[in-house]
Ligand SMILES: NC(=O)NC(NC(N)=O)C(=O)[O-]
Ligand SMILES: [Zn+2]
């Protein structure tokens with residue numbers, strides 16, 4: 001038997017017909033997060049990349065000799081691989097900002113087994129069927145985790161939506177304010193009416209960057225090197241007014257709508273009211289709104305700039321409460337990197353720098369660092385970062401849970417381990433992040449993608465990309 005350090009990895013070297021072992025693996029442990037709770041003794045039978053069976057309790061009807069590989073997680077946590085439904089992979093066209101190889105290696109190292117790729121900042125943006133095909137051609141040979149795709153709604157592309165749905169796009173994203181890149185213009189209400197008419201009757205979802213220009217922005221903002229100047233330029237009213245529009249559209253058309261990266265807690269009553277009125281509306285927030293707060297952002301530190309902005313500590317606590325009571329459905333990274341030049345790190349000009357925070361690798365640890373001390377459980381984490389995000393992307397039948405029939409996507413991690421973000425371990429392109437040197441709780445030990453180990457803390461990231469492109473089937 002072969003036993004590796006850390007995790008017990010028992011390999012049977014003799015005694016069975018190897019053909020029977022074909023791709024049959026076993027993961028066992030004493031802290032497995034099933035849909036109905038965490039079990040103190042259980043195992044997961046994996047065959048050809050799928051979960052074939054799950055067993056709870058000591059007397060599982062299995063003979064370990066029948067398995068090609070047995071991974072014993074011991075007391076470490078075994079949970080579904082994370083599904084991060086908000087990641088900007090800017091390839092092709094801005095691969096120097098972020099590409100599939102680096103983004104998906106970072107995801108694998110962070111316990112993420114599926115990312116859903118945003119339709120911007122690549123060139124071309126994913127706003128036509130042809131552009132979607134180009135996107136997939138670039139992604140295909142480079143993915144270390146599975147990748148699904150959001151399309152984009154921009155002015156005048158409504159006739160591209162159904163062809164993209166039929167080609168497997170997960171859903172669509174639109175902006176109500178300048179997106180940061182000219183080739184992905186924001187929509188007007190007229191554009192939204194045209195798009196909604198195309199989406200009605202499909203099961204596709206429309207995601208909104210929900211900020212609009214408002215009149216309560218101060219005339220003089222103060223020094224561009226001070227974070228407070230940037231924060232004053234993006235008041236909560238920009239989100240509040242935008243979310244009012246989203247709620248009305250959602251109630252009118254009954255098309256599933258999703259608010260991405262909610263920062264302004266003041267908008268939560270609008271969302272509650274719309275959902276109370278039966279609007280098919282979901283909402284996410286991001287790790288940076290939950291773990292960083294305005295008063296602690298250093299001057300010139302443009303790596304903290306994102307839109308909408310990181311707000312104050314009081315706002316942060318209301319977001320955590322909303323996560324706990326179900327008013328916010330999921331937590332994602334909104335991984336949106338760029339080149340060092342565009343972040344203006346020397347000049348430290350918050351107003352002119354690129355808006356976007358790079359963090360896809362750190363979400364599991366960020367959530368656990370902030371959430372465990374606020375009483376969030378492992379099951380909360382699975383609901384917020386696996387189940388609900390996979391459902392949003394139309395992957396609920398195969399990703400985000402440990403259930404027979406689902407893909408064998410798992411992350412094994414140590415919830416007690418403390419570690420610090422350091423440059424050598426950062427996998428995303430350009431390695432810029434506001435989390436550098438931050439002490440985090442919860443360390444990924446092994447990431448398993450459809451039964452294959454794609455990352456382990458002892459052997460690093462897999463030598464070859466094993467990720468697949470995920471196409472949403474059955475679009476009406
Ligand atoms: N073009 C972008 O990547 N924008 C992103 N930038 C952020 N969040 O600052 C976003 O999600 O809006
Ligand atoms: Zn956005």
Ligand SMILES: [Zn+2]
Nearest residue numbers: 088118334336
């Ligand atoms: Zn984004």
